[in-house]
Amino acid sequence: MPKEKPESFQQRWLSGYTLGAIGILSTFMIIIFSTVFMPMVLFRPSPSGRGNDYTVEQVADAHRGRQIYVREGCFYCHTQFTRLQDRGYGPLVQAGDYNYETPHQLGTARTGPDLTNEGGRMSSQWQKAHLVNPRALKPGSIMPSFSFLSDRDMNDLVAYIQSLGNKRTSKNFVEAPDEYRDTTDHGKALLDRKTTGKEAVDTNSSAAANAGRGIYTQNCAVCHGLEGWGNGPNAISLEKKPANFSRPFYKQYPDEFWFYRISEGVPGTRMPRFGEILSEQQRWYLVAYLKTLQKDQEVVISKIDQLNKAEQVKLPVLTDQQYEPHTGE
Ligand code: HEC
Numbered sequence: 001m002p003k004e005k006p007e008s009f010q011q012r013w014l015s016g017y018t019l020g021a022i023g024i025l026s027t028f029m030i031i032i033f034s035t036v037f038m039p040m041v042l043f044r045p046s047p048s049g050r051g052n053d054y055t056v057e058q059v060a061d062a063h064r065g066r067q068i069y070v071r072e073g074c075f076y077c078h079t080q081f082t083r084l085q086d087r088g089y090g091p092l093v094q095a096g097d098y099n100y101e102t103p104h105q106l107g108t109a110r111t112g113p114d115l116t117n118e119g120g121r122m123s124s125q126w127q128k129a130h131l132v133n134p135r136a137l138k139p140g141s142i143m144p145s146f147s148f149l150s151d152r153d154m155n156d157l158v159a160y161i162q163s164l165g166n167k168r169t170s171k172n173f174v175e176a177p178d179e180y181r182d183t184t185d186h187g188k189a190l191l192d193r194k195t196t197g198k199e200a201v202d203t204n205s206s207a208a209a210n211a212g213r214g215i216y217t218q219n220c221a222v223c224h225g226l227e228g229w230g231n232g233p234n235a236i237s238l239e240k241k242p243a244n245f246s247r248p249f250y251k252q253y254p255d256e257f258w259f260y261r262i263s264e265g266v267p268g269t270r271m272p273r274f275g276e277i278l279s280e281q282q283r284w285y286l287v288a289y290l291k292t293l294q295k296d297q298e299v300v301i302s303k304i305d306q307l308n309k310a311e312q313v314k315l316p317v318l319t320d321q322q323y324e325p326h327t328g329e
């Protein structure tokens with residue numbers, strides 16, 4: 001019997017499954033390296049000056065309160081980041097806000113509301129009573145009671161809650177990103193064009209609202225409805241329903257925020273980015289119109305016959321000859 005030739009290095013290691021396994025493993029390592037290790041080493045945002053600061057002297061110790069927040073697992077239900085698509089959670093966060101946050105309390109699930117800017121929203125008494133018995137203040141709340149915390153823990157935790165977002169105090173709780181406000185050059189230029197010059201629009205004038213009405217009917221009514229109740233004929237086919245502008249909540253919206261929403265749409269929904277479709281002036285006209293919509297009483301759309309009806313399209317009746325395709329003669 002001929003003696004078998006011993007396998008060569010190449011046959012043994014660089015063929016078939018082994019080679020595949022090495023390939024997969026190294027791809028995996030490259031991905032981990034570039035998405036986990038490289039950012040860990042290279043991503044060093046400088047402090048934004050607006051992040052939470054636990055060094056301020058207080059009666060209670062917010063820094064200790066933070067440890068209690070971590071210990072009690074508040075982050076399982078509460079996030080601490082405001083995203084582009086958020087409304088009513090206050091100003092958006094920047095990377096530098098988290099400079100001193102180790103471990104950061106971003107969280108993943110919003111079983112409860114986002115707490116990024118919770119500080120100062122409620123009195124400390126309210127916060128304490130809420131932690132002891134959430135349902136006493138928010139009927140039907142599913143937040144557990146933390147009445148078992150010692151007095152010291154409770155005070156420190158409340159101090160921590162009150163420190164959240166302490167550098168981001170803003171005039172309006174609903175605030176457009178910096179590029180749309182006079183806090184940046186870009187925003188200043190935008191607002192300048194709105195108030196002075198040829199394209200200026202007075203968003204409080206009825207002339208502007210009237211101009212906006214036409215643009216609204218053409219571009220928005222199909223989803224948001226003629227009255228702005230979110231009941232346009234298209235609404236039925238959208239999973240995330242168009243906004244209902246009768247909600248009293250919208251009274252809080254400053255002009256820039258309306259403008260920002262119209263320009264950039266709402267991520268994760270079918271709301272288009274009209275910044276790419278309508279001119280700046282047209283968008284300000286829309287803002288003027290949206291502000292005039294009634295917001296004193298919330299209209300609830302729950303039945304299909306409340307939707308604006310789409311007009312039936314009447315197709316022309318064609319004769320046999322007209323159906324014939326062109327012959328090109
Ligand atoms: C099981 C999930 C859950 C956990 C854990 C939890 N919460 Fe909540 N939390 C909620 C829900 C739901 C709400 C909204 C209803 C309400 O206000 O009670 C809420 C509301 C709040 C609010 C009120 C926000 C506002 O302005 O209306 C604060 C503050 C708060 N939680 C802080 C905490 C703190 C601090 C902890 C940890 C000690 C904690 N939560 C743990 C679910 C949770």
Ligand code: HEC
Pocket residue numbers: 087215216219220221222223224234238240241242243258261262266269270271272274286
């Ligand atoms: C294809 C359907 C569609 C069209 C067309 C449309 N929208 Fe929307 N719009 C939506 C949806 C869906 C949302 C998201 C609602 C939400 O987030 O709950 C939305 C949200 C908005 C918001 C944000 C509301 C908020 O809660 O912050 C504004 C403002 C808005 N639309 C204005 C307009 C204007 C003005 C037009 C016309 C120029 C328009 N939309 C056209 C579907 C549409």
